[in-house]
Amino acid sequence: MNPSKTDGGRLITYENCESETAIQEFILMQNQYEEITGRPIIRNYKDAKKQSSVLITMRQSFAPNEVDADTAHVIGCELAKRFFGNGAKYQYVVATHINAHCIHNHITWNVVSDNLTKFKEDLSAHQRMQSISDKLCEEYGLSIVVPNPNRDKRHRYTWINPKSYRTYIKNDIDRCIEKAKTYEEFLALMSEDYFCKTSGKYLAFRHRTNGQKRNIRVYTLGEAYRESAIRQRIASGIFIPVQETAQPQTYSQQLRDIQNMFHTKGVLRENKIKSYKDFASIISRIADQSLDLQTSMRTLETRMDNLQEITDSFDVLEKNQPVMDELDAALLKDRYRLQHRDSITAYQTAAAILQKHRINAKDDSSRKKYQALFQDASGKLETLWKQYDSLQAELQKISEAKRTIEKVYTEERTQGGILNER
Numbered sequence: 543m544n545p546s547k548t549d550g551g552r553l554i555t556y557e558n559c560e561s562e563t564a565i566q567e568f569i570l571m572q573n574q575y576e577e578i579t580g581r582p583i584i585r586n587y588k589d590a591k592k593q594s595s596v597l598i599t600m601r602q603s604f605a606p607n608e609v610d611a612d613t614a615h616v617i618g619c620e621l622a623k624r625f626f627g628n629g630a631k632y633q634y635v636v637a638t639h640i641n642a643h644c645i646h647n648h649i650t651w652n653v654v655s656d657n658l659t660k661f662k663e664d665l666s667a668h669q670r671m672q673s674i675s676d677k678l679c680e681e682y683g684l685s686i687v688v689p690n691p692n693r694d695k696r697h698r699y700t701w702i703n704p705k706s707y708r709t710y711i712k713n714d715i716d717r718c719i720e721k722a723k724t725y726e727e728f729l730a731l732m733s734e735d736y737f738c739k740t741s742g743k744y745l746a747f748r749h750r751t752n753g754q755k756r757n758i759r760v761y762t763l764g765e766a767y768r769e770s771a772i773r774q775r776i777a778s779g780i781f782i783p784v785q786e787t788a789q790p791q792t793y794s795q796q797l798r799d800i801q802n803m804f805h806t807k808g809v810l811r812e813n814k815i816k817s818y819k820d821f822a823s824i825i826s827r828i829a830d831q832s833l834d835l836q837t838s839m840r841t842l843e844t845r846m847d848n849l850q851e852i853t854d855s856f857d858v859l860e861k862n863q864p865v866m867d868e869l870d871a872a873l874l875k876d877r878y879r880l881q882h883r884d885s886i887t888a889y890q891t892a893a894a895i896l897q898k899h900r901i902n903a904k905d906d907s908s909r910k911k912y913q914a915l916f917q918d919a920s921g922k923l924e925t926l927w928k929q930y931d932s933l934q935a936e937l938q939k940i941s942e943a944k945r946t947i948e949k950v951y952t953e954e955r956t957q958g959g960i961l962n963e964r
Contacts, residue, residue: 553615553638557622558631558656568633568652572596575654583653583660598663599650602675605685611640617678618647624674625649631656662884666891707754709938711736711747712763716941717829719775720822728776745769766945813940821944828937835930842923849916852899856909858892865889 559567572583583596602618609617615638622636634651649671653661661667676686714735722728729738732747739746739757746757760767766775774780813824865885872878879886896903901912 553611553640555615555619555636557634557636559633559635564633564635568597571633571652571654571656575658575660578658595653595663597650598653598661599648600668600671602647602649604645604679606644608684609645609682611638611645613682614638614640614645614647617682618649621647621671621675621678622649622651624678625671626651632661659880659883662887664884666888670891707749707752708758708763710749710752710934711758712767713934713937713941715747715760715763715767715772716944717825717937719772720825721829722776725773725776728772745772815943821940824940825937825944828933828940832930832933832937835926835933839923839926839930842919842926846916846919846923849912849919851895852901852912853909853916855892855895856903856912858888859896859903862886862889862892 554561556564576582602621604614615636618636618638622634626632626634632651632655634649637648637650639646639648651661655661679686714732718728718731722731729740732738735751736747736749737757739748744759744761746759748754748757760769760772765771813820815821815824862885865882866889869875869878869882869886893903901908
């Protein structure tokens with residue numbers, strides 16, 4: 543590759559073109575394509591959603607403060623080198639932005655290669671670049687972006703109803719408060735599963751993997767979840783809200799209080815809770831069990847990804863086998879390859895994946911075996927999610943009972959009761 547050059551807040555490397563004339567070289571290659579093939583680069587499609595590209599760009603991002611600019615640029619250049627491999631040569635540029643919120647690479651290349659074929663931009667190209675990027679990050683000991691859990695059928699069980707985001711956050715806050723000895727330790731525990739926004743006027747959280755799109759400010763979760771209340775609960779083990787002028791309760795409010803107390807009494811009896819300290823051990827137990835389940839589910843999802851890759855490869859081979867059969871009989875093989883480039887590339891990629899796993903592509907029993915393994919893993923994952931949801935429901939009941947007891951304590955803390963430790 544040509545030497546990297548700094549341009550403002552970027553590190554730039556050029557390949558198969560010169561920095562001073564890159565744009566002109568891109569245009570020259572496209573003009574040659576149009577003259578020799580007779581086909582225009584820019585086409586008019588009847589479908590308004592389809593558009594022609596003259597350049598293609600993909601972005602590679604890194605976690606904030608995880609990698610320096612030089613290392614990020616080296617990784618970006620290696621990503622481009624592996625992505626294009628030993629096939630057709632493309633003119634491309636790797637630019638590393640070093641003055642942004644987090645360092646990231648832009649890889650931009652000409653849509654036309656040196657053998658005058660156009661690059662086919664489809665989902666498989668994005669997936670292949672993502673796979674290479676993930677492997678490079680693993681080699682350099684960097685974190686990998688977790689895919690959106692709702693983007694495909696492999697992760698269909700990880701979707702969570704947006705209406706329950708607040709419930710999950712409240713339960714996790716309760717769990718972390720029980721474990722933490724200081725406010726800073728509480729934030730560290732929450733940051734394991736959440737992005738924590740501590741700057742600004744209000745504390746806010748956003749879950750890392752469950753699909754939550756926006757930050758949720760803690761004060762919207764209730765008085766017991768304001769930042770000051772969280773600090774108080776960590777320090778004293780109980781939240782005592784500021785006393786306001788007592789207002790006569792309506793009949794509905796009284797009825798709800800009675801129902802809550804009966805529900806709480808049942809929860810206490812069911813879980814054999816005899817003192818306030820028992821809440822901490824039960825919440826900690828449920829949190830540990832939930833963590834173990836999450837670890838098992840992540841491992842199972844990774845296995846399902848590998849199995850899905852294998853079963854999809856069998857499907858691609860079957861779909862494109864007729865094209866490969868006709869290739870052997872074609873008289874003008876170069877023209878045939880150009881006309882069916884996408885199908886041939888897909889077939890070769892699928893065959894390489896099966897070869898990597900040492901699987902005989904012609905063995906139909908292997909195909910059925912891996913399909914059965916995927917279905918089995920899918921069923922196990924669904925079972926684990928049901929267990930996890932059950933634990934979260936149990937945690938919610940315990941937390942609600944705990945809050946009811948705290949409310950009673952604030953109203954009658956001089957009369958003794960379950961919170962009066964002896």
